[in-house]
Amino acid sequence: MTKHKTLWLSLIGLLLGLAVLMSLSISLGSANISFTTVWQVILSRVPIVNGFINGTWSDATETIVVDLRMPRILLAALVGAALALAGALYQGVLRNPLADPFILGVSSGASFGAAITFVFGLQLMWLGQFTLPVVAFVFGFVTLMIVYMIARIGQKVRMETIILAGVVVQSFLGACLSLVMALANEKLQTIVFWMMGSLTLTDWSYTAVVLPVMAVTVIISLFFTRELNMLGLGEEVAHHSGVSVERTRFILLILASLMTGAAVSVSGAIGFVGLVVPHMIRLIVGSDYRLILPLSLVGGAIFLVGADTLARVVLAPRELPLGVITAFLGAPFFIYLLRQAKREYF
Known part of the structure; x- marks a missing residue:
């Protein structure tokens, strides 16, 4: 079977699965609504088709x-798609199957920005309700720029250096975040729940925050599949194949971090999506x-x-934090990946 046929068959299967899952998710909750009623309500909002729906x-x-x-549910799909695609890009650029969207401190930067917004009650007049996601997004992006500047030596950025710089900056921002939380008083519960x-x-x-960033970054990143395949063979091979390694790496890190910043800014810190989904896709295809x-884009949404x-x-009618669920699902998979990596090196 050709690559194109495999891609389209897999995409169609995953998209159908996503549509069914989203419909099921909409029907479930404290007030259960039948699967049929959900689709009738949705189709009643579609022009032309709505004339055939009896409400x-x-x-x-x-x-x-x-x-x-x-x-x-739509925002969950967008955030999951963004984090999974960002994880695939990080793993490809860093050539590390354990890389995920939070490895360069983007999540910590966004969380720090959100905490400051909560504690000091920032409300920028021209942004209104978008103050929180925009501030978190900007802090996440600035964090990436700082990491990249620290890791840059001359005209090159070594992968082990950028990962180390990300760990250091993430630790520093974690300390800053702890300080802000110590000063939070009555806002502490809000910050913790968001994190x-x-x-x-x-x-x-909220979709207006994620969707434009997703549309632009997804389209651009899909033009870099050849370069990612070449990078997987090693930097020297990629360079001799005509790939501008430093330029490609910089662009892809920016794209991945933009996606991560946009996702984290509306959903809080949700881990493991960018680690688990791309690796599962890689194991299959x-x-x-x-x-x-x-x-990975569709798999992350699912x-x-x-x-x-x-x-x-x-625990209905109570609701668990989303990050708790992804951690329960993702942590065992991370342990599995770590054990596989240990077998390769020892």
């Missing part, structure tokens, strides 16, 4: 589906990034929509 549901049901659950990851208070407007990037559904229904 027999209540206004409360439509409000729950359209205004409460749909924006949350554990949650989509509880999201609405349609191999190391060709022409397959890994688009399949992973986080499923995790968010579990977070809502496991």
